[in-house]
Amino acid sequence: MRDETEVDLDATQFRAMSDETTRILLELFRDIRSRRVFPGKKPSDIQRLLAEPLPLKPQSPLKILKEVEKKVIPNSTFTGSPRYFGFVMGSGTTISVFGDAIAAALNQNPGVWKAGPAATELERIVIRWFAEMIGYDVRAGGILTSGGTLANVAAIATALNDRAGYDFLNEGLQSEKRKGRFLLYMSDHEGHSSVVKAAQLLGLGRDSVRRVKSHEDFTMDVENLEELIEKDTAEGNSPFCVVAQVGSINVGVVDPLKEISSVCARHHLWFHADGACGAFGRIIPRKAKLFEGLELADSITLDPHKWLYVSYDCGCVLVRDPVKLRNAFTLHAPYLKGILPTEYTGLDFHEHGPQMSRGFRALKAWMSIKQIGVERYSRLLERDVALVEYLDSLVKKSDEFEVLSKPVLQMYCFRFAPKSVKDEAELNKLNQRIVDEVQLTGKAFLMTTSIRGKTALRLSVTNHRTTKKDIELTFELLRQTGRMLSRSSSGKRR
Numbered sequence: 015m016r017d018e019t020e021v022d023l024d025a026t027q028f029r030a031m032s033d034e035t036t037r038i039l040l041e042l043f044r045d046i047r048s049r050r051v052f053p054g055k056k057p058s059d060i061q062r063l064l065a066e067p068l069p070l071k072p073q074s075p076l077k078i079l080k081e082v083e084k085k086v087i088p089n090s091t092f093t094g095s096p097r098y099f100g101f102v103m104g105s106g107t108t109i110s111v112f113g114d115a116i117a118a119a120l121n122q123n124p125g126v127w128k129a130g131p132a133a134t135e136l137e138r139i140v141i142r143w144f145a146e147m148i149g150y151d152v153r154a155g156g157i158l159t160s161g162g163t164l165a166n167v168a169a170i171a172t173a174l175n176d177r178a179g180y181d182f183l184n185e186g187l188q189s190e191k192r193k194g195r196f197l198l199y200m201s202d203h204e205g206h207s208s209v210v211k212a213a214q215l216l217g218l219g220r221d222s223v224r225r226v227k228s229h230e231d232f233t234m235d236v237e238n239l240e241e242l243i244e245k246d247t248a249e250g251n252s253p254f255c256v257v258a259q260v261g262s263i264n265v266g267v268v269d270p271l272k273e274i275s276s277v278c279a280r281h282h283l284w285f286h287a288d289g290a291c292g293a294f295g296r297i298i299p300r301k302a303k304l305f306e307g308l309e310l311a312d313s314i315t316l317d318p319h320k321w322l323y324v325s326y327d328c329g330c331v332l333v334r335d336p337v338k339l340r341n342a343f344t345l346h347a348p349y350l351k352g353i354l355p356t357e358y359t360g361l362d363f364h365e366h367g368p369q370m371s372r373g374f375r376a377l378k379a380w381m382s383i384k385q386i387g388v389e390r391y392s393r394l395l396e397r398d399v400a401l402v403e404y405l406d407s408l409v410k411k412s413d414e415f416e417v418l419s420k421p422v423l424q425m426y427c428f429r430f431a432p433k434s435v436k437d438e439a440e441l442n443k444l445n446q447r448i449v450d451e452v453q454l455t456g457k458a459f460l461m462t463t464s465i466r467g468k469t470a471l472r473l474s475v476t477n478h479r480t481t482k483k484d485i486e487l488t489f490e491l492l493r494q495t496g497r498m499l500s501r502s503s504s505g506k507r508r
């Protein structure tokens with residue numbers, strides 16, 4: 015280092031670091047189809063590889079980069095691989111790489127306008143574009159979040175503040191004016207765990223989330239919803255919010271949004287639509303009908319880092335009435351704003367969400383939407399759905415597999431169920447082992463879930479790189495692994 019106080023890379027170092035990083039990333043993307051999807055190492059192996067004492071002396075930037083190349087990259091899970099179908103994760107646009115690099119260079123903090131003027135205004139634009147894409151009121155308020163979980167937290171905090179019926183902001187849950195328990199509702203099978211976490215974080219307790227029965231097709235039974243609300247109200251409680259699924263976590267269904275909205279209107283409840291997984295599916299023309307009623311929601315959770323393929327992290331909450339979002343989070347402190355507003359006073363996002371300091375997430379989303387355009391996005395999402403339908407056709411043609419959910423959007427559940435294995439517990443074990451084995455091959459990555467007690471192979475095709483060939487390869491790999499494991503366990507049984 016030139017001087018004790020100089021930590022910035024000089025122009026030569028900066029150029030060398032950029033060139034090396036570009037080489038590494040070009041190789042990464044060039045080989046993304048053939049790389050191991052999952053490193054297949056144990057946590058302890060990676061801990062050992064990375065363990066080192068606290069650095070006390072400066073190290074060379076290029077040497078640090080070498081370590082990243084040798085130790086970090088090969089021990090990463092390639093969520094951008096065309097055969098990554100795990101959790102519900104987007105594949106990452108390459109333009110996001112530049113968005114994040116520039117955001118880091120600018121080091122903005124769009125929690126307050128003056129610490130991120132263009133960043134704040136870009137965030138506003140991106141939020142309006144999201145609303146327009148999904149047919150929501152473009153005058154809606156909103157904020158980018160770390161993901162769907164924090165978007166759900168922000169939406170439910172807004173709902174609680176708006177529907178509590180007293181000065182919730184100041185008196186909180188401890189108010190003597192509170193009547194019974196605050197309760198919220200979501201479907202029993204497909205309701206997402208992040209809503210339970212939100213209820214816990216807001217001090218409502220996990221038990222405040224009531225589980226509404228679902229129909230055979232996994233959508234919410236709205237009659238049961240109304241029965242529960244009436245019963246809970248009669249018992250002196252305060253139902254305040256219903257959370258509808260818009261592309262659910264296991265099977266991708268959309269709850270009956272119009273009917274839920276009517277129930278909410280009748281009972282003066284907040285209608286929140288959790289569209290983290292699937293709301294962007296609204297841009298697929300042949301699926302538009304599924305989303306009727308989404309425009310009626312009081313708030314919507316979106317996850318651009320899922321089905322817009324923006325790189326992690328980038329979530330979003332939209333609230334139809336921006337004043338309600340602001341009411342739930344606004345808090346004045348003399349060090350955050352001047353005493354008198356001036357023409358340079360802008361929107362301070364810390365007044366619209368839980369975070370004060372926040373990163374410049376909007377840039378990579380803005381760049382991705384501009385590069386790809388909504389028409390092309392629509393075709394890409396359509397292709398993901400078509401790939402799930404293709405997989406369903408392969409499953410239906412085979413007598414070794416069984417369909418566990420009908421394709422709706424980009425999620426799909428099925429299982430390996432050869433005639434030779436009859437016992438349900440054994441089938442559950444077999445399917446879990448298939449996924450564990452396949453993950454370790456590094457050739458494809460998927461997860462299991464439980465569908466009405468049956469362990470399912472679950473694929474999320476939230477990936478702009480996946481092709482029919484990737485689906486065929488993965489299906490064949492699952493079949494061969496299933497055959498091998500069921501042969502070896504029947505051998506053991508004999």
Ligand SMILES: Cc1ncc(COP(=O)(O)O)c(C=O)c1O
Nearest residue numbers: 102161162163206208263290291
């Ligand atoms: C329906 C739904 N809601 C919320 C979340 C949580 O989103 P995140 O993981 O971005 O916090 C998910 C994640 O998969 C989801 O599918």
